[in-house]
Amino acid sequence: MIVADNETAVDLLYYEAIAKTVVRLVREKSDEPLSVGVHGDWGAGKSSVLMMVDEAFSNDDRVLCVRFNGWLFQGFEDAKAVLIETIVEELRRKRPMSQKVAEQAKKVLRRVDWMKLARKAGVYGFTLSTGMPHPETIKDLGAAARSLISKGTEDVSPETVAALVEGSDELLREVAANSAPEQMHAFRQEFAELLKDAEIDRLIVLVDDLDRCLPDTAIETLEAIRLFLFVPRAAFVIAADEGMIEYAVRQHFPDLPVATGPATYARNYLEKLIQVPFRLPSLGYAETRIYVTLLLVLNACGEEADEFQKLTGLARELLRRPWKGPGLDRKAVEKALGGVPVEIERAMELAGRIAPILADGARGNPRQIKRFINTMMLRLAIAEERGFREELKMSVLAKIMLAERFAPELYDAMARGSANTGASEELAALEAVVANPSADLQTKSADGKEKVSATEASLPDWPNLEWAKQWAAIDPPLAENDLRPYVFVTRDRRSVFGAVTSLGELDELGAKLQGSPLQVKQAAAEIARLQSIEAEQVFDALRAKVRDTEDLTQEPAGVRGLAEVARQHPFLQRPLLSFVQDLPISKLGPWVVSGWASAFGETDVALDFAKTLKGWAEQDDNKQLKAAAAAAEKLSGKRKRP
Template sequence: MIVADNETAVDLLYYEAIARTVVRLVGEKSHEPLSVGIHGDWGAGKSSILMMVEETFSNNERVLCVRFNGWLFQGFEDAKTVLIETIVEELRRKRPTSQKVAEQARKVLRRVDWMKLARKAGAYGLTLATGIPHPETIKELGTVARSLIGKDPKEISPSTVTALIEGSDEFLREVAVDNAPEQMHAFREEFAELLENAEIDRLIVLVDDLDRCLPNTAIETLEAIRLFLFVPRAAFVIAADEGMIEYAVRQHFPDLPVATGPATYARNYLEKLIQVPFRLPSLGYAETRIYVTLLLVLNTCGEKNDDFQKLMTLAREVLRRPWKGPGLDRRTVEEALGGVPTEIERAMELAGRIAPILADGARGNPRQIKRFINTMMLRLAIAEERGFRDELNISVLAKIMLAERFAPELYDVMARGSANTGASEELAALEAVVAASFAELEMKSADDKKKTPPTEISLPDWPNLEWAKQWAAIDPPLAENDLRPYVFVTRDRRNVFGAVTSLGELDELVAKLQGSPLQVKQAAAEIARLQSIEAEQVFDALRAKVRDTVDLTQEPLGVKGLAEMARQHPFLQRPLLSLVQDLPVSKLGPWIVSGWASVFSEADVASDFATTLKGWADQDDNKQLKAAAAAAMKLSSKRKRH
């Protein structure tokens, strides 16, 4: 029914080429320390590439691949020691019968124990010197006391803890026997000897989800690679979003200057650690069209299907040089498969229709595209279980979902307009304008000398009109369809795409942006760090809350937050203006006219807002708004003159 949204060895994007390049690089420099970065946004396919690299070496007894996910161990222990212990345990599993490996592994793990002790020594030392115990120190002392004395926590007396603290002098002396540089040097030598004893020609550590970790965990893992494990025969392939790692560096080293020379310190740190970076590009139109086709066919036919396997082979050939054409064409598929099965033909047709907008709206992110397709298939399955699947056309559903995902204000207008009869008069008028425009273009192309005047049809008051025109031009037309079943199955849109329900860690930011102007201002730096997809999610959540506000005479909670979002992420200015324009004029208070000058910095958006402001000043349904808009226009005119 759906395609699992996780790392996969079913390579629909021909990322195997990148994986093979990584494998080749690791093989060519097999005796040198090596670090490789696989960079890209969340959902770009980094984890899948790591899986392909791991599978390539799975049958090579002289190569050990260790998969490490720092996110899974976050909050449990020092990330450095967890990473090292994971590698040592994998080496022991690789050579379970080797006594030399077992003995050398014990030596290395003793060094790891020293690292743990050294990390705690500072806290214990502070406690003994000042008499002021750190909370973590109290917790650790309690744990040690219970393990040493074997008593219930209620039975531990102050005298027991005092005795334990006095005994910690010996512990501190043990930690201080060797200084840190000597310990690090010894560790590196013993670790290299462990690889030698295990007869491992290449240790490959695949580090995943580092960009999902908290800054401290991410930096500790990177420091473990740099300080402890960067030894001969060891290679690290690190999958992470560069922007998130740079953010972690800035948070962990807050006192560093912003930049040195042409690059930031955070960028320099990352580039020093990562010797060879691979950056996954966003999918273009041709790749998106192929990807959507493969997802649809995979969903319908399954991975083992012969036609799907042949289509995959053909798609890979096309993806070798995606710039040469729009993707899979019918004639090529027909020659390769000896015909075009119905499932594949339908998939290709639908992909050709939605790929242009989907590629742009999802910003070429494979996870967002896959999520779109999975959501569509899930809704069709629900309709089937309810008994009205036959009333849904998949092409119509896909087109409506494009609007709900990438222009929700447009979707809302269409859904409201079709609530009673299933037909939207505004949608019919929009499609008529687009159809007329195409007819004029065809007439002009047939006879360039003939001048045809523009069609005189009144455009409906659609939000985001230029996007709406592009969307309306996609086949099939919607005006003749009963849209009510489609609105019904898409009524969960806010839940599916995460606009109103839980956004995880972003929920806290949404709450701040509904607070006071000071809270919103304090969150500006946090907003600026958001990736574009995260920014859209936060924006959608705030916009939904503003739309649901009943009393618009006073500024709703979240408006200041929306303004700051658009100020920090200019691509949100147009959706914000659409929201402002879509609010009912008769219910608006004077607050709506002010505060936008610094928000709408894009020239075309500022111009459209000025037109909206003039419309408010010219209307007679809302006297207070009329007066406030007129005053705002007068003030703006004075500023321009000065």
């Protein structure tokens, strides 16, 4: 019914080329420490590239690939220790019968214990010097006591308690006697010896989801790589978004200057750690068309189907040089498969229609495209369970969902207009004008009785009218369809296309942005660290929340959050202005005239808002709004005077 939204070795985007390049680089530099960065936005396919790298070395007994997901170990006391212990345990599993490996692993793990204790040495020193138990000391003593008691009463004796105390004293003496540089040097030597004893020609650590970690965890993991594990024969492939790592550096080292020379300290930190960066490209039109086709065929036929396998091979050839054509074409498919099965025919037709807008709207992000397709298939499945699947055409549903996702105002107008009869006069007028823009056409009204003039001037004043024209030109036309079943299956108000519904951390952020002004202000740092796609998803969710508010005389919850998101991510300022302009003037309270100065920081957006403010001051449908807008205009004029 849906395509799983997780990392996969089924390469629908020809990322195998990137994975193979990483593999070749690792093999060529086999005796040198190496760090490779696989960078890309959330959902770009970084985890899939790591999986392909892992599979490429799976049959080589002298290569050990270790996958480490930093996000899974979020909350552990020491991320460095967890990473090192994970690697050592994998080495022991790789050579379970080797006594040399077992003995050397114990030495390395003892160094890890030293790191853990050194981290707490200051805590114990505080306790000894003041006589006051530090909270961390109490926590550690409690853990030790629980461990001792769990052995059973027969094992608890004065001797075992004394051994516990003596062992603690010994470790404390070792922490005091050995400096951190000496310990790190010893650790690197012992770790290199462990690789030699395990007869491992290349250790490859695949670090994933680091950009989802809290700053301290991300930095500790990176420091472990650089300070402890950057030894001969070790290679690290780190999948992360550069922007998120730079944010972690700024948060972890707040006292550093912003920049040094042409680059920021955060960027210098990242470039020093990552020797070879790979950036996953965004999908263009041809890649999006191919990807949508493959997703639809995969959904219809399954991964093992002969048709899907042959189609994937053909797609891979086309993806080598995507600039040479529009994607999969019928002639090439017919030649490769000996015909065009009906499922592939439908998939290609639909992909050709929606790919231009989907590629632009989803910003070439594979996860966003996959979520769009999965949402569509899920809605069709729900319709089937309800018993009206035969009333839905996939191409019509896909077109309506494009409006739902990328032009909510257009979708809302279409849904409202079709509520009674299933037809929308505004939609009919739009399609008529797009079909023949130079003529003064006559179209039927929703009830089919009257004739309605359809000219450019008669179209609604939508803020995204040009986009609506592009959308209306997509086949099939919607005016002749009963839209009510489509509105029914797409009527869920909350966005289902992005992480807002699947990531608890963004749910929590969305709740903060609907709270008090203080809560919004405190969430500013969280908003700043959002990737552009995540920011857009939060923006969409807040916009839908405000749009559904019945009473607009008072400031709706979420408005200040919208303003803050647009302030931190300027590409959302124009959509925010369009949304504000589309609010019904007759229902607006005075609140709407103020509070946008920082949100509309872009010059052209600020000028357009000034025009909107002037229009509010000159209208007569809402006296309160008129007075408030006039006062705001007057105040703005005073500020501009020298």
